[in-house]
Amino acid sequence: MIAADLLVAQNIGFYLIAAIMVFGAFSVVTTRNVVHAALWLVVVLAGAAAQYILLAAEFVAVTQVLVYIGAVMVLFLFGTMLTRARIGTDSELNNKNWFMGIPVAVLLLATLIIALNDGFGDEQLPTDAPVVTTQQVSDQIFGPYLLPFWALSFVLLAATIGAIVLARRD
């Protein structure tokens, strides 16, 4: 009975956060102000971090807050500030035939919903799953996934060097 009550709370939390995230995502792709879009993206990313906590992934949630909301959003705001050309008008932000995106997105969503309903239906997530600890995650990264980790380090190095080379004035 206690577990059922707990699940109700989790469900309410999920749907509340999910509604906020979907609204925020809509605002990101429809707002006419680039800075507002960046701030709505913060709402979506924070909601995603909350969903990760609901999915018992605390380390990924903290990383999401640190990397996305901390670093990536600062980059986005800097990029917005440095490219303030003629922002503010809608014609500058959307393509001429932007409405073509609506049927594509709706068809894709319909296909995905049908496929997900077919595949998973009413399958429940395990309720008594233990929270994945940071130690388990690091055992994964530095154990079986060490080679991708090295590759990722080189990707980050190359991206850093590439960004510096691209953006410097000479």
Add this chain to the structure above:
Amino acid sequence: MLVNQFLMLGAILFCIGVYGVIARKNAVLVLMSIELILNSVNINLLAFSLRNGSTDGHTFALYIIAVAAAEVGVGLAMVLLMYRNRRSVGLDELSEMKG
């Protein structure tokens, strides 16, 4: 909680991101839409990780976050270069390779 709750949320965010990539002309906003897509994939990975009782999804999600950070860095450097060369960040103005 159902598995489908999280997968549906991921699907909705993914489709909104796809719409943003198609509809937006401003390069910074296209990059933001790509972030939406990557986040929806992360939600899916973690949902499947919880469903299967493994930690592989967490590793993949962390790698995706790292790749997304690198992508934003390079992407915004390119946007900056584009703005410096032509005073605009409209993606439709990059038409030199159109022939």
